Amino acid sequence: MEIYLYIALFAPLVGSLIAGIFGASKKLLFTGIVTSSLLALSFFSSIVLLVHLLGGGDEIHVEMMTWIAAGELYIPFGFLVDEISATMMMVVTLVSTLVHIYSIGYMKHDAGFNRFFSYLSAFVFSMMVLVMSDNFAGLFIGWEGVGLCSWLLIGFWYKKDIATWSANEAFIMNRIADLGMLIGIFLIYWNTGSLQYDTVFAAAPSLDETILVLIALFLFIGAMGKSAQFPLHTWLADAMEGPTPVSALIHAATMVTAGVYLVVRAHPIYELTPDVSYFIACVGAFVAIFAASMALVNRDIKRIIAYSTLSQLGYMFVAAGLGAYWVALFHLMAHAFFKALLFLGAGNVMHAMRDELDPYKMGGLFKVMKYTAILMIIASVALAGIFPLAGFFSKDKILEVAFGSENYILWGVLWVSAGLTAFYSFRLIMLTFFSDSRYKKLGFDPHEAYPYMLWAMAPLALLAIIAGWFEHQFVEFVTQALPMFTFNVADVVWMLIVVTTLIALGGIALAIWTYRDGPLDPKWERNPIHKLLINEYYIPAAYERCISRPYRELSAFFWKEVDLKVVDYTVDLIASMVYGSGKKTHTMQNGNLSSMLGWVAAGAVLLLLAVIFSSGIQVAG
């Protein structure tokens, strides 16, 4: 079994290196094919491992080699495949493989084709390290690895200023959060003396409660950065500057779920700190409705989907915060499928519309892009949570959890969010695919994507439909590693389902009715609420004004006052001293042997003085 583990882990790396060799050369189709097949291999190995675990096999724990061994500190390159990581591996490799295949078509005309595949496979490798590591240090390496690849890929079109700006924003936001995570890891090591999951979790119950709360909080700060939770959420929408397959893979299906994975993985700690967990749930619920509201008015199809991702991540955190870790993982998996599908569909639309992202300029694309439209409708229905698609099962479960644990406010918030989700999803569908064909006036000539791109999306569509049907098996499987969450809503469960479905259907109906004739009257845009939402609650502006600008001014001050007048001056002074002494003493080198002899004698006298003083010190000492 170990061999499958290594294949699953290292196949993406091999692919990345092969593609990386040709990074600077012009487009070579085989780099895309090689990386895709290696990922398929990785996916196959993950399936083998999953089947092994499903068949009741033991979890696989290997120690590849020693990484750091210094004194008490011992950190190996150890990998663990248990029910949690096997699920994550399956999701990651499946979505990655499909996105790779899709990208062969999407990036067809891009000069950086080989580079793109190299980065993409490197990302998958980092993600695999993240989910497979058996200790916090390895997790952190993977964590930083995905951060790096995300930076590389958001800024993939580095000639665009906005792309590099967004890449840097994402990277810096993540650094802020990573500091928190690093402090959490230090605290863990400090108090338990180990970073291995099993040791740490075994030692957790005996730790001081304050320490546990601190650890849980700091780890969650890390999770907040990577999963773009409030207040570190602004980078995710801006990350949409990257190529669309990147958005699908990294900023929807895999990397952003790393925060959820971390909370799920560290569940023994969070179970001991109910206050922190409740805080996580509250942040999640807030983000769910906060992001959904921003998605209502946005005029950029990728950003709408990005806000939807944020909102769904909020749902996952609610589930994880309330202790229903398996539900969080379940929603994570289902979400990965339909969100990746949604993004890839958006990619098709973008391609067809020559990178136009404003749905107000589209409309009526159903006629020319029938298959894309159908796939996106499936994804949207799944996202809205309509029976019997995947989203229904997972999202409904979260609502049941919130209701069952008697957090009625959380439930209410999530319930409203579900309605908003349905509304904005179908607003997008309506504006893009139905009503009159506004694009014709603007001179676009859309066309359907390549068939193999559609075929790459088909498995995701299938999974978006059926993933929820395996809820029972999933529960049985992951609860071997995660605690079973029990709640009693049997008597009201039908009512809950009906209420939730009703609001989702209501949202859909409202969206269809509102946008049946295309965009709304522009006078709506003068509404203060609309203004607030379209400006993202003025948060980016506030960050700019309260953090970036004072920081820039402070930096300018330090540059002008401290750097130029103190640091530079000191350096210049040293240099001018050396120059000056050289100028003054070069007369010594006049080539006259006689004067040279004089200098030799002077030097000898100095040495003699040194001897006397040093011996004097010795005698005195």
Add this chain to the structure above:
Amino acid sequence: MEAIAFYTFSFLTIAMFWIAVMSNQALYALSATAAGMIFISAFFFLLGADFLGALQIIVYTGAIMAIYAFGMMFFDTTRVVKERHRPPFLVMGLSILSAVLIVFIVSAPIISENIVAHHPVIEGIDNPQAIGVVLFTKYLIPFELAAVMLLVAMIAGIILAGKKMDRSLTLMRDEEIEIAQELQDSKRVSV
């Protein structure tokens, strides 16, 4: 008795060397140096190093100073090299300062008292014999190396001084020297 001898010879030696250093006449300086060398041998006799004393007289005064004398014959000693002195207090100051410092060092009780003699003076035999024993046992290889070095120095001296003895490079212009050099080089190549 020893003290009288020491002070007398010290005075003589210092005086001779002072003349040697300060005199503007090369011939005076040479003679004074030779005399000083002989007086130094007196200290060796006082210290019981008879062989070294003899060597001092023979090698230094007899050979080295004779070479200087011969060397002087090559040069135009009548043409006095003009001694363009730097400020004399600088020279004096440096020298006297270093003298004071060294005296201070050697008179300070820094030198360890418990030095073990590696090659103790052998009792019962006279100094040249003792020297011979040590020189041809412990110091045989340095001795042979010194011999080789002297041989090399001798050959070097002969070649340097003796090359083109027949030609006075002083009376030739630079171009002529170069032509002569090239001629010689081409000859060497053809051989």
Add this chain to the structure above:
Amino acid sequence: MIEITLAHYLALATILFCIGLIGVLRRKNLLLLFMATEIMLNSVNIGFAAIGHYYGDLSGQMFAFFVIAIAASEVAVGLGLLIVWYKRTGSIDLDSLSSMRG
């Protein structure tokens, strides 16, 4: 009269050495400059012999012996070079030797 100790000899050696140093520093005639170095070498020899005597060790004399050998070779080579230089330039003035000017 007081007893003559090692320090006396070393002081004498130092004084002679410094006389030699004065010579080296003030002479412009290369031949006399060489002679001044001989004075310095001799003063060192006195020091060696004296230390050897007062510690009852023959090594000092051995070193003095080798110093004499080195002085002899130095004179042979040095005078040879001096002669060549004199033939080239017609001068043994130290100040004319400034081809090493930096």
